[in-house]
Amino acid sequence: MNDVTRPRILVVGAGFAGVECVRRLERKLAPDEADVTLVTPFAYQLYLPLLPQVASGVLTPQSIAVSLRRSKKYRTRIIPGGAIGVDLKSKVCVVRTITDKIVNERYDYIVLAPGSVTRTFDIPGLTEHAFGMKTLAEAAYIRDHVISQLDLADASDDPAERASRLQFVVVGGGYAGTETAACLQKLTHAAVKRYPRIDPSLIKWHLIDIAPKLMPEMGDKLGRSAMEILARRGIDVSLGVSIAKAGPEEVTFTDGRVVPTRTLIWTAGVVASPLIATLGAETVRGRLAVNAEMTLPGQDGVFALGDSAAVPDRAKDDENAICPPTAQHAMRQGKHVADNVIATLRGKPLTPYEHKDLGLVVDLGGTDAVSKPLGIELRGIPAQFAARGYHWMALRTNVAKVRVATNWTLNALAGDDFVRTGFQARKAARLKDFEFTDAYLTPEQVRAHVEGADREE
Numbered sequence: 001m002n003d004v005t006r007p008r009i010l011v012v013g014a015g016f017a018g019v020e021c022v023r024r025l026e027r028k029l030a031p032d033e034a035d036v037t038l039v040t041p042f043a044y045q046l047y048l049p050l051l052p053q054v055a056s057g058v059l060t061p062q063s064i065a066v067s068l069r070r071s072k073k074y075r076t077r078i079i080p081g082g083a084i085g086v087d088l089k090s091k092v093c094v095v096r097t098i099t100d101k102i103v104n105e106r107y108d109y110i111v112l113a114p115g116s117v118t119r120t121f122d123i124p125g126l127t128e129h130a131f132g133m134k135t136l137a138e139a140a141y142i143r144d145h146v147i148s149q150l151d152l153a154d155a156s157d158d159p160a161e162r163a164s165r166l167q168f169v170v171v172g173g174g175y176a177g178t179e180t181a182a183c184l185q186k187l188t189h190a191a192v193k194r195y196p197r198i199d200p201s202l203i204k205w206h207l208i209d210i211a212p213k214l215m216p217e218m219g220d221k222l223g224r225s226a227m228e229i230l231a232r233r234g235i236d237v238s239l240g241v242s243i244a245k246a247g248p249e250e251v252t253f254t255d256g257r258v259v260p261t262r263t264l265i266w267t268a269g270v271v272a273s274p275l276i277a278t279l280g281a282e283t284v285r286g287r288l289a290v291n292a293e294m295t296l297p298g299q300d301g302v303f304a305l306g307d308s309a310a311v312p313d314r315a316k317d318d319e320n321a322i323c324p325p326t327a328q329h330a331m332r333q334g335k336h337v338a339d340n341v342i343a344t345l346r347g348k349p350l351t352p353y354e355h356k357d358l359g360l361v362v363d364l365g366g367t368d369a370v371s372k373p374l375g376i377e378l379r380g381i382p383a384q385f386a387a388r389g390y391h392w393m394a395l396r397t398n399v400a401k402v403r404v405a406t407n408w409t410l411n412a413l414a415g416d417d418f419v420r421t422g423f424q425a426r427k428a429a430r431l432k433d434f435e436f437t438d439a440y441l442t443p444e445q446v447r448a449h450v451e452g453a454d455r456e457e
């Protein structure tokens with residue numbers, strides 16, 4: 001076979017789902033069976049569950065940015081950029097490269113795995129003043145930002161300025177928000193010892209959520225254990241509360257409290273990547289409505305998975321259940337989609353995806369953790385062992401495993417130096433600046449762009 005006749009498989013997104021899919025395609029397909037192309041803005045797969053540990057300085061950013069090119073079977077063509085629209089009719093994916101060049105990438109099979117972005121609401125000031133915890137740049141930015149609040153509070157003699165710099169608000173009582181608040185509180189608690197001019201009692205962390213329970217997926221007992229750990233550390237947890245408005249130096253809670261703060265971290269859920277809306281296809285709460293084989297009904301050669309797709313959860317009794325947006329599902333779906341793409345290529349039947357949740361692990365920093373692997377409730381050191389063991393095993397390359405283990409050991413033995421790098425100082429830092437949510441085309445713009453390009457060819 002020559003290049004022209006080889007089927008083109010295009011994978012969009014190099015996260016848990018996309019990378020597992022690509023690696024399996026590389027392993028199982030003969031080189032002349034198909035061309036595999038991957039569209040990704042970054043040169044790494046981000047291990048998101050460990051982001052709070054990057055923000056708190058336990059891990060360096062590089063240790064959770066796993067190389068895409070370190071694989072024995074590596075042969076995928078990588079386009080450095082983001083997909084900004086997909087035209088299902090002409091089978092074209094419109095890509096903006098990292099140099100802002102617009103490229104039309106034609107495909108025979110497309111695997112959509114662009115993940116999710118931070119879910120926001122129409123709350124005054126939220127998108128201007130909140131930080132998210134979804135990208136490596138955000139985690140590194142937040143770390144610098146928190147340390148700079150200590151530096152500036154230390155240098156200031158103004159009590160009002162000190163108060164606003166030393167209070168921190170995290171919104172979202174799911175595992176991401178809880179881990180973020182817990183890990184960052186540990187950072188400020190340890191760092192303040194190096195700031196003799198700061199009264200430690202002025203440092204206050206708030207964790208708030210509109211839901212009545214913290215991490216409901218952990219169950220009542222472990223949720224309560226997590227609350228006790230946070231309370232012991234002085235973190236103020238408020239449930240049934242959200243943000244009414246946010247400003248540069250204070251936030252107002254829905255219960256009327258006004259908290260002086262310059263740090264609002266928003267982790268109140270995710271929504272599918274805006275790329276999904278460019279398809280103009282059916283969605284379930286923003287996620288692309290696919291069947292259990294992870295194909296888009298009525299379309300030839302379109303697969304979607306991970307956080308961006310509503311994959312039926314066949315392990316649950318409820319026939320309307322969809323898989324939760326977790327790495328656990330995304331990784332397994334990635335492998336399964338690769339098998340289904342190969343089956344399609346070879347004219348074999350596709351198989352439905354099914355996976356029973358293995359549970360959740362929550363690292364609250366130090367020896368504090370709560371975990372529920374396979375339904376077994378763990379607290380303290382056994383829970384921490386399960387949490388770190390699980391993440392360590394799930395890291396894709398041995399080099400990443402060594403980096404993470406070395407960082408954990410070094411941090412446990414020598415602590416943190418609380419160094420502010422300043423790499424992103426004075427740069428705009430709003431949610432959309434990190435997550436590029438305004439980069440996408442509308443379905444009409446995609447169509448017009450593709451038709452225009454077709455006429456020029």
Ligand SMILES: Cc1cc2nc3c(=O)[nH]c(=O)nc-3n(C[C@H](O)[C@H](O)[C@H](O)COP(=O)(O)OP(=O)(O)OC[C@H]3O[C@@H](n4cnc5c(N)ncnc54)[C@H](O)[C@@H]3O)c2cc1C
Pocket residue numbers: 012013014015016017018039040041042044045046048049050051052081082083084113114115116133134175176273275305306307308325326327328329330361
């Ligand atoms: C702080 C935090 C903690 C978490 N902890 C856990 C945990 O403990 N356990 C668990 O199971 N899950 C956890 N999750 C959830 C888990 O990380 C996600 O469910 C998982 O990453 C989803 O995988 P994915 O491949 O769909 O998306 P992602 O892993 O997010 O990958 C999407 C990829 O697509 C890229 N991309 C985005 N847009 C485009 C585009 N337009 N074009 C091309 N590429 C694009 C992104 O850069 C990214 O590389 C956590 C999430 C967060 C934020």
